[in-house]
Amino acid sequence: MTDTPPKALAAKALLPTGLRDLLPPDAEHEAQVVGRLLKEFHRHGYERVKPPLVEFEEGLLSGSAASLANQTFRIMDPVSQRMMGVRSDMTPQVARIATTRLRKAPRPLRLSYAGQVLRVKGSSLRQERQFGQVGVELIGPDRAEADAEIILLAASALSSVGAKGISIDLTVPTLVPAVARALSLSDDDYARLRAALDHRDAAAVADAAGPHAPLFLSILNASGPAPAAVERLSAVDLPDVAKAARQELADVVRLIAAAAPGLSVTIDPVEMRGFEYQTGVSFTIFARGVRGELGRGGRYRTGGADPVGEPATGFTLYTDTVLRALPGPSPVKRVLLPLGTDYAEAQALRAQGWHTVAAMGAPGDLVAEAKRLSCSHLLTADGPTPV
Known part of the structure; x- marks a missing residue:
């Protein structure tokens, strides 16, 4: 995939006055x-x-x-x-x-x-x-x-x-x-x-x-x-x-x-x-x-x-x-699921209030991957572990 020039990206992101993402x-x-x-x-x-x-x-x-x-x-x-x-x-x-x-x-x-x-x-x-x-x-x-x-x-x-x-x-x-x-x-x-x-x-x-x-x-x-x-x-x-x-x-x-x-x-x-x-x-x-x-x-x-x-x-x-007038968004419990995690196990985590993010590959450093994807935890054999 070719990189889009910065000026072209800026033009695409520009919105009419009074509108925002x-x-x-x-x-x-x-x-x-x-x-x-x-x-x-x-x-x-x-x-x-x-x-x-x-x-x-x-x-x-x-x-x-x-x-x-x-x-x-x-x-x-x-x-x-x-x-x-x-x-x-x-x-x-x-x-x-x-x-x-x-x-x-x-x-x-x-x-x-x-x-x-x-x-x-x-x-x-x-x-x-x-x-x-x-x-x-x-x-x-x-x-x-x-x-x-x-x-x-x-x-x-x-x-x-x-x-x-x-x-x-x-x-x-x-x-x-x-x-x-x-x-x-x-x-x-x-x-x-x-x-x-x-x-x-x-x-x-x-x-x-x-x-x-x-x-x-x-x-x-x-x-x-x-x-x-x-x-x-x-x-x-x-x-x-x-x-x-x-x-x-x-x-x-x-x-x-x-x-x-x-x-x-x-x-x-x-x-x-x-x-x-x-x-x-x-x-x-x-x-x-x-x-x-x-x-x-x-x-x-x-x-x-x-x-x-x-x-x-x-x-x-x-x-x-x-x-x-309100406090900002509260942080959520977000856990990275290694590739191949059982779906039922992921369902059980979501039922407990976790937000799950499934890895789409097998990176060598899962802790670094969890941080890159803004996850506060990584699923290990011991359950969700802070990163």
Whole structure:
């Protein structure tokens, strides 16, 4: 076999921006973590679904998924001659399954999923364009208990795979728009206010809100650890149309505190970025010392603005970020089997938890061969022997 020139090898290894190969042992580590997360979801009554990687464009981008249109790769189906899209998020697919194939299934409907998504471009916080998602959706109930169940499940699932320092940042993306509508802010004034709130710029908020500045500054300042933030937000004199959203938030915080008093929960009542199609309490998941968000979730309707949709809530975890919050892969017991080792003996070793590597020749130095193949042990007459 002729050697490939180094430049040619480098060209073959080059991947598009935002895509990467996952190599041993990291690929196996990711698969194990995803499996453990799905197992935890299943223990809480969530059953797995597996939507396709590609769908017809009109189905993939319908309802609330329309906001994903600029992140969706499109291809032509050579069979039907119809345009298809590669999924950029799995939540809309699960919503579609719930409202079509599982429309007659009993509610509440609890579904889980895992898979890869592809996006047209990365973001400043997430450079990757292909990454794994794993999550759940709770479809049917429209009450604080459902929101709390989802948030508590996200925290317990991450803890089950070894994540430490988990914190939940809650928001209600419908709150500020409801206040703005009640005050009859113009579109231009609201756009300026929205930009100021996104940047947490108090001076800009005061300038954009005009006579309503004290109200919006009070909402902006009602941020921080949940108990104190809820108290500050409760003291704000909100228009009647916004009081229901505030009460929903308070109810969810109360339920979380009762079930998991040690869970770190913060509130940011003006956060809306990334929650454009959420209709109620929503949240972002972080871990201490880890760059980026581990996941997001919140309340929405499965059909978006379509009246046939159902109330739902759920969350999506991003596996690449989750892995950064966990210890690295654990070393495995890997043993080299000399050429001619009895198959039954190898089976018995695997049943005991060993990872077996069969030698494909008869090298003079089996210890050196074991080390070359990253084996911690060599099978001898005395059994697996450290090398």
